[in-house]
Amino acid sequence: MAGLFEHEQVLGMMRTGHDEWFYFGEVSEDLINSVVSMVDTKPELQAVSRPARRRLLSALVECLQNMRNNTPAVPNDSIPNSIVFMRKISDYEYGLRCGNIMMTADVAKLEERIKEINSADQDQIKEMYMKQMGVVLGDGNRKSAGLGLLEIARSASGKIDYRFIDMDGGFTFFCVEVNVQLN
Amino acid sequence: METLFIPATKTTPQVDFNTSTNVFELKGRSIPADAMTFYQPLERWCDYYANNTTQTSIAVEVKLDHLNTGSVRALLSAFTKLLNARERGVKVQINWYHDVEDEDMMDKGEEISLILDHPFKYIAVRSEDY
Numbered sequence: 434m435a436g437l438f439e440h441e442q443v444l445g446m447m448r449t450g451h452d453e454w455f456y457f458g459e460v461s462e463d464l465i466n467s468v469v470s471m472v473d474t475k476p477e478l479q480a481v482s483r484p485a486r487r488r489l490l491s492a493l494v495e496c497l498q499n500m501r502n503n504t505p506a507v508p509n510d511s512i513p514n515s516i517v518f519m520r521k522i523s524d525y526e527y528g529l530r531c532g533n534i535m536m537t538a539d540v541a542k543l544e545e546r547i548k549e550i551n552s553a554d555q556d557q558i559k560e561m562y563m564k565q566m567g568v569v570l571g572d573g574n575r576k577s578a579g580l581g582l583l584e585i586a587r588s589a590s591g592k593i594d595y596r597f598i599d600m601d602g603g604f605t606f607f608c609v610e611v612n613v614q615l616n
Numbered sequence: 617m618e619t620l621f622i623p624a625t626k627t628t629p630q631v632d633f634n635t636s637t638n639v640f641e642l643k644g645r646s647i648p649a650d651a652m653t654f655y656q657p658l659e660r661w662c663d664y665y666a667n668n669t670t671q672t673s674i675a676v677e678v679k680l681d682h683l684n685t686g687s688v689r690a691l692l693s694a695f696t697k698l699l700n701a702r703e704r705g706v707k708v709q710i711n712w713y714h715d716v717e718d719e720d721m722m723d724k725g726e727e728i729s730l731i732l733d734h735p736f737k738y739i740a741v742r743s744e745d746y
Contacts, residue, residue: 462649466626469647484718487682494647494684501649563727570692570731580685587720
């Protein structure tokens with residue numbers, strides 16, 4: 434499979450040039466720690482309320498952990514298969530964009546799930562979250578299947594924007610984009 | 617039974633389940649990548665405690681300012697074990713602290729309370745106070 438940096442559509446996303454912070458590579462515990470430190474110490478984020486900072490961090494952490502938990506092993510594992518961008522839209526709004534490689538066979542199911550979340554209002558998303566949490570607990574499932582996207586939707590100020598970019602070898606690059614209000 | 621104490625890190629809370637005072641406290645931020653692994657010792661401890669304690673009441677102080685989904689899932693498992701102590705007549709009081717401005721964190725407590733089918737007491741404070 435060709436690397437992300439060789440793929441024209443992925444490269445196009447990286448060339449926008451308005452990002453505050455970006456990262457290409459594996460999502461590790463260390464990366465999550467670094468992101469937490471950045472949000473904790475970034476001077477302009479100190480000016481916003483703690484609940485608003487928590488909302489931004491929540492969306493960012495859920496995106497990262499979703500990527501960490503759902504990225505399959507790819508044939509050439511020396512190629513970074515995840516990207517994360519954070520963009521300041523205004524003093525009170527940040528944009529997050531996270532992408533990872535996934536199995537093409539799982540695309541239809543994931544897209545259906547995102548469409549379902551995007552068609553719901555915040556109360557309905559809360560209901561879906563509670564229902565899914567009940568399923569996860571009932572199954573004794575040690576993963577939090579499907580809860581991450583719902584949590585991202587709860588932190589976001591609008592719908593989840595997303596795109597799938599077909600790679601070869603049965604893999605697809607999945608990118609999710611959300612905005613988070615800080616007021 | 618011994619107190620369970622786990623110091624806080626940047627992504628995990630301080631756990632102080634003190635058997636001398638019977639006050640069980642979680643404090644800080646809970647956003648580990650692998651929440652089940654972090655909470656496993658706590659879940660085991662709660663299971664053992666619920667089946668062996670001779671106390672009549674305990675207080676759980678939840679002072680978390682951020683929980684990721686994995687932590688909610690893991691916390692539910694641990695609290696489910698602890699609440700089994702009710703079958704032995706133990707009164708379990710769960711106090712859920714949240715920033716006075718942070719309704720989302722209060723909602724999170726209400727959701728957990730609903731799933732556990734156990735009432736929480738909600739205490740609004742300034743973040744810097746906990």
